[in-house]
Amino acid sequence: MPLDMTPSPVAPPAASRLWTAGASAGVSVAVLVTLSVLHWELAPVLLTTAAAVSLATWAVNRRRPASRPASVLKETAAEPVNAIDHALLDSAFEALADPVIVVSGGEADDIAGRRIVLANAAARDLFRIQREGALLVSALREPSVLEALDEALFGSIARTTDYSGVGAQTRHWRALTRPLPSRADRPLALLVLRDETDVRRMELMRVDFLANASHELKTPLASLAGFIETLKGHARDDEKARDRFLDIMSIQADRMSRLVADLLSLSRIELNEHIPPSGRVDLARATVDVMDAVSILSAERDVKVRLDGRDLSAPINGDRDEIIQVIQNLVDNAIKYSPSGDSVEIVIQPEVGVDAASAPWSGGAREGGVTRLPLVTPDREPGQRYAALIVRDHGPGMAREHLPRLTERFYRVEGQKSGERSGTGLGLAIVKHIVNRHRGGLTVESAPGQGATFTAYFPLCQSGPRQTGDGGKTARPTP
Numbered sequence: 001m002p003l004d005m006t007p008s009p010v011a012p013p014a015a016s017r018l019w020t021a022g023a024s025a026g027v028s029v030a031v032l033v034t035l036s037v038l039h040w041e042l043a044p045v046l047l048t049t050a051a052a053v054s055l056a057t058w059a060v061n062r063r064r065p066a067s068r069p070a071s072v073l074k075e076t077a078a079e080p081v082n083a084i085d086h087a088l089l090d091s092a093f094e095a096l097a098d099p100v101i102v103v104s105g106g107e108a109d110d111i112a113g114r115r116i117v118l119a120n121a122a123a124r125d126l127f128r129i130q131r132e133g134a135l136l137v138s139a140l141r142e143p144s145v146l147e148a149l150d151e152a153l154f155g156s157i158a159r160t161t162d163y164s165g166v167g168a169q170t171r172h173w174r175a176l177t178r179p180l181p182s183r184a185d186r187p188l189a190l191l192v193l194r195d196e197t198d199v200r201r202m203e204l205m206r207v208d209f210l211a212n213a214s215h216e217l218k219t220p221l222a223s224l225a226g227f228i229e230t231l232k233g234h235a236r237d238d239e240k241a242r243d244r245f246l247d248i249m250s251i252q253a254d255r256m257s258r259l260v261a262d263l264l265s266l267s268r269i270e271l272n273e274h275i276p277p278s279g280r281v282d283l284a285r286a287t288v289d290v291m292d293a294v295s296i297l298s299a300e301r302d303v304k305v306r307l308d309g310r311d312l313s314a315p316i317n318g319d320r321d322e323i324i325q326v327i328q329n330l331v332d333n334a335i336k337y338s339p340s341g342d343s344v345e346i347v348i349q350p351e352v353g354v355d356a357a358s359a360p361w362s363g364g365a366r367e368g369g370v371t372r373l374p375l376v377t378p379d380r381e382p383g384q385r386y387a388a389l390i391v392r393d394h395g396p397g398m399a400r401e402h403l404p405r406l407t408e409r410f411y412r413v414e415g416q417k418s419g420e421r422s423g424t425g426l427g428l429a430i431v432k433h434i435v436n437r438h439r440g441g442l443t444v445e446s447a448p449g450q451g452a453t454f455t456a457y458f459p460l461c462q463s464g465p466r467q468t469g470d471g472g473k474t475a476r477p478t479p
Helices: 011-038 044-062 070-077 080-095 121-127 143-155 197-232 239-271 283-293 295-300 320-336 400-405 427-437
Strands: 100-104 115-119 159-165 171-183 186-195 280-282 304-308 315-317 343-352 371-376 386-393 441-446 452-459
Touching (some): 100 121, 143 186, 171 197, 280 283, 283 386, 295 304, 295 320, 320 427, 320 452, 400 441, 427 441, 427 452
Antiparallel strands (some): 171 186, 371 441, 441 452
């Protein structure tokens, strides 16, 4: 009796269930990838391994000739949810922020056999890939990455490789290579690149910061230790030398105290930088208070400080202590770099538009070759108005190559690092972070021999609690 070859009526539903399960798995992968993209910093390893491998495998398989039974193809094609799944997965693969490439290999010793089977938008933009099937070595020439891809293709070995790309700006990449299921007897491998340029830059900044802080603290400590040793020795009974050494030790101790105070202040400001202040401060009144505080310093240096706009009202949203710190740091710098007998001008502008507050870099095209450079750019909120604090000195000025680095920690312009002008090198870094916390702006204008002008912009207060002059209490205005 011949065997009945008629397909069982149970087969199509079973196949349908199989493909429905596959579609559900696809949706799960898509959700996983979407969450990983939105929360990249929270789950980078999850994205670059499981999710990226699953997406790439799915995308490659989609390009294979259909091998499913016609009845199954017809049934699944009639289900709109599967078409949505395909579109969603395609979009998710294309939207990945990291470059992802699928590579196929021919013979192990044939370099020309390595071809790009699939690349997402980020990879096509980075390597300028014009079409699928392009030669791999024409797009990627890093030997360590090519070697890792060969190990994935022909040895099924997963590796992670770090390398630096050469270009207009050096970029640091982490390359993750993973083997994929073979296709038509040709091995496949996945390459995912993660841009770690910002991570490396932050790490370098951290190392530089620690090195600079250690150096700045070590200098006064070494001076104190040396003078203490001298006073314990032959200068013990020399009254004149003892008084001179004690004065120097006092200066060094004050310098170290200022440095520690600035470091603590900077750390505190950075910790709360993401929280906008809720108080209300009158910028003009705060400036008058600072002028009174620096009157002794300005008299010692024979520098006059003049304020234009003393009687104006410029209420801004802000933390009074931090606003005072911005004004004092800018005024102190202006006095410090002003010649004896000269003056420092402070101008309060009670209302400035966002276009003026975020004016672009001038590149030395202003009068006298003065360069204007934004150091902090305010948020461009519609209708937002700003109060401006302008502090201008007539000191030696700065060349434009120094301007972008003025707010770096411990950065000082060459020729202005020692003597009476020495400071902690953290003043402008503190100003930058405070202005950034207040969602304001900061610009500098300078040129050699033309002095320097710093302008800080703070959002004008629209409504809310008013902060009193003592900086410690707040009271809601009377309706």
